[in-house]
Amino acid sequence: MLFHKRLGSYRAKALRIEALAGWVASEVLGAPGAAPLARRAGRLAKADLATDMVRELTELQGTMGGIYARVQGQPEEVWRAIYHHYSRSASSPRRRRRGPISGAPR
Numbered sequence: 001m002l003f004h005k006r007l008g009s010y011r012a013k014a015l016r017i018e019a020l021a022g023w024v025a026s027e028v029l030g031a032p033g034a035a036p037l038a039r040r041a042g043r044l045a046k047a048d049l050a051t052d053m054v055r056e057l058t059e060l061q062g063t064m065g066g067i068y069a070r071v072q073g074q075p076e077e078v079w080r081a082i083y084h085h086y087s088r089s090a091s092s093p094r095r096r097r098r099g100p101i102s103g104a105p106r
Helices: 010-028 032-044 052-056 063-071 076-084
Strands: 002-004
Touching: 010 032, 032 076, 052 063, 063 076
Parallel strands: none
Antiparallel strands: none
C-alpha cells in the first residue's frame, strides 16, 4: 500500500516511525531499556490502517491497532502505546498516563 507518492509505502513509514520511536525512548526520554518495545510499537502502529474496520470507521485508528496487538499477544507496553498514539487532545477520554513508548508520531 502506498502512503504517499513522495514518501513511499506504509512499510517505509512504519520503519521510519520504528527508528524514531526507539531514538526518542532512548535518547530523549532517557529510557534505553524501553527502546526495543518503542521500536516494536512504532513498527506496528500503522498496521490497523490496512484493515477493513479502520477503512470503514477511520475514527478507530489506533484503538483497533491496540486491540489487534493485544489479541496477538504483544506486550502490554506495546499494545497500549499503539492504542493511545492517536490521542487527540489532553481532554480526550482516551488520553492516559504516557510511558516512554507512547510518544511516537502519528
